[in-house]
Amino acid sequence: MEVMEILKKYSESIDHEIEEALSTITPLNLYESSNHLIKAGGKKIRPALAVLTCEVVGGKAEYALKTAAAIELIHTFSLIHDDIMDKDDMRRGKSSVHVLWGEPMAILAGDTLFSKAFETVIRTRIDDSSYKRVIKALDTVVDSCIKICEGQACDMSFEGKFEVSEAEYMNMIYKKTAALIAAATKGGAIIGGGNPEEVAALEEYGKLIGLAFQIQDDYLDVVSDEESLGKPVGSDIVEGKMTLMVVKALEKASPEDKEKLISILKENNPDGVGEAIAIFEKYGSLQYTHKVALDNVRKAKELLDIFEDSEAKDALILLADYVLERQN
């Protein structure tokens, strides 16, 4: 089975859950603004992970559909609020929610999706003894929401600051990106009735592929091409964004190269991209970054060794590899 087939297998049921959750929102402009990004698509890797981890521990796929839908709702909520904070006007090839409905309605649309996510998990019904499981899944989802906020605040605090250690950077991307993916895999495992060892392994699997996903994102920005990326190569450099390549280069570089790189990151000018990449190469930053992503994916797949062979296990292995194979 290929990755796109895996994602497609569950997407209809997940879309149905999301549609049902959002169907009752009034008034019309809140309904439309809340639905805008959902309808714009997205690969829905996160919800698929929740369903697959539920299956890999022996649960039925349908047990995890509401948790899966909730994870996608939280992802969408965070995109809407992030786009306001970062003043990003485009998302999934469409205008951002705040561009179309204004910031007040975009704040509300995010808040509404956030509430709907919790409502959706709460409505999970497996049997009369499943309340404890649902509470644990909720706890997992909520914990990731707190981390998303903390990660975004960390990321904002890095702006214009160039003394960020690798550990600080990894903690930021863990909270901002990997925590929700780990909540999908942990939440799915809990709802599926996994034992503590299984739940811990799948949480760690989600965390590792989540980290690899973000690191690969940083890496592709420099090594991919404009057509695949859908934006110019080196956009992160022009925006002065902190990435693992920047962190590593600043750690290793000579005082002159360090000063040069910082001045390129500060000046928001595409002309500096080539020189920045040359500095990354000089200090092995690109190689290092690629290796960290590879190692994380390898470790993630090793964690699946405790599970018996199944279609869900194969799918989780393929999804881990996909993190590195994708070109955008």
Add this chain to the structure above:
Amino acid sequence: MEVMEILKKYSESIDHEIEEALSTITPLNLYESSNHLIKAGGKKIRPALAVLTCEVVGGKAEYALKTAAAIELIHTFSLIHDDIMDKDDMRRGKSSVHVLWGEPMAILAGDTLFSKAFETVIRTRIDDSSYKRVIKALDTVVDSCIKICEGQACDMSFEGKFEVSEAEYMNMIYKKTAALIAAATKGGAIIGGGNPEEVAALEEYGKLIGLAFQIQDDYLDVVSDEESLGKPVGSDIVEGKMTLMVVKALEKASPEDKEKLISILKENNPDGVGEAIAIFEKYGSLQYTHKVALDNVRKAKELLDIFEDSEAKDALILLADYVLERQN
């Protein structure tokens, strides 16, 4: 016992729960922005209602402390986001969160408090059989969050629109203000182990005093004095805000008076306040509004008849009356 004594009785335990919930937030600026309005005070009527309704159905006060704290966290989250949307620069006598930390951090601080509210309810532990109760309390809290968003969107949609019916207005204030108060009283009753009849009565009690609270707010803006209000009399008129008095006056007024009132509401000028109030008086709007608030409080208190006499019941009666007695 007086109202301030009732509120004081539980405030220390509630403050402790909130403080504990927020203690782990990092980085520092997210911690400080999330705590700013909490530390600025507030009467904490909502959390007191959660504890008292828990007690009135026979539960221990401590069962409801986490739900109570969550209700206050949600109230605070909604104030932070509302202040951004409404561009209000002051709150509880201090600068708003977005004025001090900027809009991006204020959005995040609200999102963080929202997440923390759910985390807090989830951590309620009464005994091994209480998971179902906790899920039901969570459902109640989440449902009120969705209503708060919908109510705020409705309120925003009323701006500049003067064809709002009484039913539409009441639905808006129910969602925007009363739903969270009803969640406090219903949530407390659920956590306290109330039977379905008791839970329904206390939810309705909360809804009715919540509506009375908002209607009285509208009424005081016109009949109180600047010193008690802490702002000039008729501020709502100057801001062109929809209130029950406006809805009723526009319903009853002659075409000339209707046109006059609409033009005053549109012009944002304090000079029109006297004339607007004269129109309210001419069509019995003030009297009508006061009567609706009184009726709601009376009905709310009648709903408490099903409970045996207790200190908690007396306190709930006093709090219902307090809605009308307060001067600001």
